Amino acid sequence: MCGIVGLFLKDQSLAPQLGHMLTEMLIAMTDRGPDSAGIAIYGDETDGQLKLTLQSPNPEQDFDGLAEELGTALNTTVAQTVIDTHAVLHVPRDQFDATQRALAKIRPSVQMMSRGETLEIYKEVGLPQDVAARFDLRSMAGTHGIGHTRMATESAVTTMGAHPFNTGSDQCLVHNGSLSNHNALRRKLRRQGVAIQTENDTEVGAAYLTWKMMNGATLGQALQSSLDDLDGFFTFVVGTKDGFGVVRDPIACKPAVMAETDQYVAFGSEYRALVNLPGIDTARVWEPEPATVYFWSHDGGQTVHDKAA
């Protein structure tokens, strides 16, 4: 089944409450996905730095002294913030490959949840309210964010199988549904040099969009072409550094509700997820059309909405 929530702020005065609002939405979708939960949040930019969100099954051992050891390996200073099983590291933007190599050597059991200038991803196995409490998601601020509650079908209930997935800098994707051509597509994308970490179908969807954008497509164009190239059921919600998109497959049996006010654009698998948002009673509420790309971006303070045919 799975539940999806998303919130894209037009009015940045709500930014300090983003984590709180998204957490409420996430917990409302517990019935749809009690296995695991995750959230992608686009927060503060770190000047010239790349944010890496790491996860470890043994955080006390793995994160102890990690920043110092990594800093030595990279010959720079690395900042580190540990939150439960996750740690956010700030490394120089041009040292991503070197960081990956160093991490594989000094902390082989650490997994990378996300990389980007503003993106952080937190996800774990467990009930959404427990996962939210572990990471104190409510206290997080940001410009936009996406959450997911998982009821697993295509791969095992593990941290790495939880959503959101990040396959390119500041890109994330959550999915309700199941893809049926993910094995063939995974092989093809890996040959093209796209990193895919798991056997999960959704990660292939995320990697597909990354691959399209690596080759010059905008997020909107990448979503449009996913309608031709991905086989199966999907409602996708995606995030980029300054954008937020939604697309549903042509059959559109996976539910979706959207709401828009002057302050935000919100997505929920069900209306229940949206009921406590400010001004929801007067919001424009609608069901996104099948096989139609919806996309919003922060563009010089303006919000652009591009609905392709």
Place this chain on the structure above:
Amino acid sequence: MQTYDLEADGLRGLNAALHQQSADTNQTQWAVINPKGSHAIAVGLDAPIEVTVKGSTGYYCAGMNQQATVRVEGSVGPGVAENMMSGEVIVEGDASQYAGATGHGGLLVIKGNASSRCGISMKGIDIVVHGSIGHMSAFMAQAGTLVVCGDAGDALGDSLYEARLFVRGSVKSLGADCIEKDMRPEHLELLRDLLERAGADAKPEEFRRYGSARQLYNFDVDTSTAY
């Protein structure tokens, strides 16, 4: 008027209270407040009562309804009035997918739009949509009437049996074995009655009728060797 606060008192209490009403109950008027998108509101009713839901609902509102009138002052999630037997369900806003699915009887009125699979496998229910409907509506519809004052999406009436379909606006495409048919006086009369009961401001003459070509579900002796 009985007022029930769904957020404070819970779903089971509401449906249990509504199920306790008999044919000669004095508690004929009910208001449900704070629905907040909850599922299965006013499901399985079987008494001539009127229930007004003050807000939007989730899945399966007013499913399996008999006799009762359920009015939703908001929009509804998937499967509103699913398998309705009799009575009336009125939605002031929009309906999500498979509105009125498998319904045997009664009247479902949607004053906004309905999304995909509206009236799928309907078996005698009458559905009037003031707005438009999505793709695959009236799929395998067996009996009853679907009236659409706006437009219909792709594959209307695919694999249709004997349900009657009327659309005032455009039809994006017809499904397999669904064809346009002549509008006869009895159809105009049927439409006039349904439009009036549904409070729809439309004239029967503005509609086109669609029905089954009856090529798909009948046994055809000429193709018996193909099986």
